[in-house]
Amino acid sequence: MRGVAMSLTAAASGFVVFLLSVSVIQGQDGWEVTYTSTQICAVKGSTVNIRCSYTYPSTMNGLVTKVEKRFWFTELNNGEHVDLTTMSEYSDRVQYNSKNEDCTLSISDLRERDSAVYKFRFITNHSTGKYTASPGVTLSVTGLQVQVSRLQFYESSNWAQLKCQSSCPLPGHHSYVWYKNGQNIQGQTSDSYSAYVYPADSFSCAVRGHEDFPSPSVLIQGQYGLGVTYTSTQICAVKGSTVNIPCSYTYPSTMNGLVTKVEKRFWFTELNNGEHVDLTTMSEYSGRVQYNGKNEDCTLSISDLRERDSAVYKFRFITNQGGNYVGYPGVTLSVTGLQVQVSRLQVYESSNWAQLKCQSSCPRPGHHSYVWYKNGQNIQGQTSDSYSASFYPADSFSCAVRGHEDFPSPSVYGPKLPSVSVSPSAEIVEGSSVTLTCSSDANPAAKYTWYKENVNKPLSEGPQLVFSSIRSSDSGQYYCTAENKLGMKTSQYKFIDVKYAPKHPSVSVTPSAEIVEGSSVNLTCSSDANPAANYTWYKENQKPLQRSEGSYHFTSISSEDRGNYYCMSENQFGQIKSLSLSVNVQYGPKRPSVSVSPSAEIVEGSSVNLTCSSDANPAANYTWYKENEDSPNASGQIFTITDIRAEHSGNYYCEAQNRRGRQNSTLHLIVVAETWKSIIIGTIPAVFLVVVWLSVFLLIRKKRTSKQLHKPGDGSDNREQFSQQMLVGLHTTSGSEKALRSSRRRKTRLSCFACCHHDKERLRTMDGLIDQEDSEERDELHYASIHFSKNRTDPVYSNIRPAGLRKHEEQDEEEDDDKVEYAAVKFNSASTPPRTRGQETGEDPAACYSTVNKTAELNRKC
Structure with missing residues (x-):
């Protein structure tokens, strides 16, 4: 155990009275708090020191104990433990002693509203290491008051005896200051003052050195001998008892030559509306109030006192002469019940031990005998105001003053099983406001602490746990503890489903x-x-x-x-x-699709792309094979053959493969020899034009005898000439031979032929020849001999007849029914040029000759 209980003496700063000067210890298992006194009375404006010390075990569960927080709080209605230093009404007036285990509280500039029960609380680093010292210290703060102890009325003035006092008797000898109408009365240092007064005079007092806290001013009302005297202006009584409030009044025997008689007298309380209502007419005092009717005695008696009887009582009388007088300042009655105070508590495994005291806030004069009750049963032989005994959590205790057993104190007992309620009681939705309330039957009132399952530290203190905007993470099991001086209870779990x-x-x-x-x-x-x-x-x-x-x-x-x-x-x-x-x-590759580019006929020497594609995941790898070949030709999606040849013809297949499988597809490739294609492409246009003109020549040939196209010894052997010479018969006219064309038609076609060969010189030559033949032998038969230049060893033969051209030719035959035309066109081979007319005459050996019937001027541009 750290530290020892300290015996502290009372040191008053200002004026402080310790009404109950005993050391009070509360503790269990090494936890202790010691108060030097549990009741202190102090004068308004002074400074009070509430002595306190505490101890706690140095270790718990193998861990060093450390005090993390310590503070004083007051008994608030909601039971919360609020640090005084955080409360605005105590701002700059509260100090805690921080030396070792000294927990003394100092409050300066005391005010009457500071009257309360003060308790010390400290919290350690252990989850269960929190301690509140009970019963606490009751502080009563009171101001000075001027009491009129005696008053006499005369015709011209009154005489009064005044006393400066408070409800807390001030220890020692003190010097006072008196004020009349706000002015210091010199030479007056006693707590009593006597003087002649006038109705308008007011008086107040203060303790020398504390002039800033004087008593309220008292107006001595009275004239013409009218006056009221109260024996005491403050009375404290116990609930259920009977109180007598002594009072006397005076009035002149005669006024204005007439005998004074008192017509009405009564007591009233200070109501909020200021009315003066006779107590005997009020239902709450019915049968409990009596006035003394002897002479000028106005004593008030109230029986069966109740706490709500606490009030300021004043006497009033009215005379037949219009005299109307109220005695000020009146008498303040405080009614309080007995209470069982737990002055010491020790907790054991199976039971607890407590020291109890029966008391009230009003000190009772004289010696009284008490009665104690446990669970409603009289405890025989217990007559003292104190009682010590072991008890169980379910036990309850009360006390009463013997002779007033009908007015016992309320029973004190530990908390009953707390109950937990949730508001709203309907479905709880995230973001809404939710309040959990803990309640327990306990006296003294229980202090509440909230916990959540599996959370090691408390969530909050007080009877309510409020979620202003509840979250999904707040779902879970909650419970509370209710604790007072006689024990602690834990509630059942309450599940919050957000x-x-x-x-x-x-x-x-x-x-x-x-x-x-x-x-x-x-x-x-x-x-x-x-x-x-x-x-x-x-x-x-x-x-x-x-x-x-x-x-x-x-x-x-x-x-x-x-x-x-x-x-x-x-x-x-x-x-x-x-x-x-x-x-x-x-997945493995799907069946690949294959294609070739270009998609037209594939010619030797060209470049060809073979493409393969397949849907696969992961992407496929591609390999190209040629039929009957073991090794692959290429890898990749595209297989390119840059100089393709005939031997490349055949079946190719593509294989698509990934780690999930493989698939293949076949492509047939045909390669055409490059020689044939070149010959065919190059000769088709020339052959087409030549054939058109040969059709005319053959028509003329039918009417004339055959003429040998070539003579022996032309410069080439017969075999080569045969291979190079080609006679094409396109048209044979039967009957009247109306197929002879006009010279105009012949000339036009020859012009087209020449234009197609881009030879304007030949055009002019052919035009002249046609004109000459047309004039000399219009009706002669002409033969055409055509020779093709030999570029390759393989002969190319073509037999072409355009359908459209034939139609036009038939129409022309009808128009020129009587005209027969002949044309001879000769092409010389570059390799073996035959001896022609042009060679004999010195003309261009490549010239074309034709005999036509010219009918019109040829105006055509190539």
């Missing part, structure tokens, strides 16, 4: 590893909600997939199921959308 909308949604996928097509997959959604949330699954922005308790199941997941999923959590209080969950389904 309802709230879903929050913090989370989504997960099982299995969490790679998801393979065809496997079983679960999507799970969870959310913090009360009541439990309902869940709806969505795939991206599609319609809802399923309402469930949180899971969405794929029995055999497919590649089409891949994508982003999210869930919606909702209950009647709201809804929330989760983050997206990506479901990546892995």
Whole structure:
């Protein structure tokens, strides 16, 4: 045990009286608080020191005990423990002694409203290490008052005897100061003062050295011998007893030559509305009030006192001469009941031990015998005002003054089982205001402390635990403890179920590893909600997939199921959308699609791209193979052949592969030889034009005898000429041979031929020849011999007849029915140029010759 109980002496700062000067110790298991006195009376304006010391065990459960907080508080109606230093009415007037285990309280500039019961409390670092010292110290603060102890009336003035006093007898000898009409009366230092007074005079007093705290001024009202004298202006009485308030009054025997008689006299209390109502007419005093009717005695007697009888009582009388007088300042009656005070308490495992005292705030004069009761039963042999005994938590105690057993003190007992209520009693929604209230039957009134299950420290003190805006995290089990001087009880648990909308949604996928097509997959959604949330699954922005308790199941997941999923959590209080969950389904390649570019006929020497693509996850790798070849030709999605040849023709297939599988597709490739294509492309336009003109020549040939196109010895052998010479017959006219064309038609076609070869010189030559033939032998038959230049060893033969051209030719034949035209066109080979007319004449060997019938001037530009 740390420290020892300290014996402290009373040191008054100002004027302080210790009415009950005994050491009071409360303690258990090393916890103790010692008050030097439990009742102190002090004068308004002075400073009081309330002596106190405390001790506590140095260790608990192996841990060093440390005092974390200590403070004084007053007995408030709501039972809260509020530190005096935090209260505005005590601001700058309260000090705590912080030396060691000294807990002395100092209050300066005392005011009458400072009257209260003061208690010391300290809290340590242990969850159960908190201690409140009971019964505390009762401080009564009172002011000085001027009491009129005697008053005599004369015709011209009155004589009064005054006394300066307070309800707290001031110890020792003190010097006083008297004031008349606010002015210091010199030479007056006693607590009594006698003088002649006039009706308008007022008097007050103060203790020398404390002139700032004088008594209230008293107006000595009285004239013509009218006056009231109270023996005491303050009386304290015990509930149930009878009190006598002594009083006397005087009045002149005659006034204005007439005998004075008192017509009415009565007592009244200071009511709020200021009315003077006779007590005998008030129902609450019925049968309990008596006035003494002897001579000028106005003593008031009130029986069966009740605490609500506490008030200021004044006497008033009215005479037949219009005399109307009220005795001031009146008498203050305080009615208090007996109380059992727990002066010491010790707690043991099975029971407790207490020292009790029967007392009241009004000191009773003389010696009295008391009666004690335990659980309502008289405890025989107990007549003292103190009683010590062991007791159990359910025991109760009371006391009474012998002879006044009908007015016992209230029973004191430990708290009964506390009850906890919740407001509102309906459903509790997050964000609302909620109040928990703890109540217990206890005397003295219990102090309440709130706890939450699994929380090591108290939540708050006081009968109510208030949540101004309750949160979901506040859900849980709550309980309270009710504690007074005789014990402590713990309430049952009260469950607070806070309802709230879903929050913090989370989504997960099982299995969490790679998801393979065809496997079983679960999507799970969870959310913090009360009541439990309902869940709806969505795939991206599609319609809802399923309402469930949180899971969405794929029995055999497919590649089409891949994508982003999210869930919606909702209950009647709201809804929330989760983050997206990506479901990546892995699968082997689907059947590849293959293509070739360019998509037209593939010619030797060109560049070709073979492309392969397949839907796969992870992405496929591609390999190209040629049929009947073991090794791959290429890898990658695109297989490029830059200089393709005929031997590249054949079947190719592409294989798409990833770690989930493989698939292949075949492509057939045909390569066309480059020589044939070049010849065909290059000769088709020339052959087409030549064939058109040959059709004219063949028509003329039918009417004339055949003419050898080439003579022996032209410069090339017959075999080569045969391979280079091609006769094409396009048209044969039967009957009247009306197929001869006009010279105009022939000239136009030859012009087109020449233009297509971009040879204007030949155009002019051919135009001249046509004109010449037209004039010399219009009706002669012409033969055409056409030679093609040999660029390659392979001959190319073409037999072409445009349908549209034939139609126009038939129309022209009808127009020129009687005209026969012949044309001979000769092309020389660059390699073996034949000997032609042009060579003999010195003309251009590449010139074209034709005989036409010219009918009009040719005006055509190539």
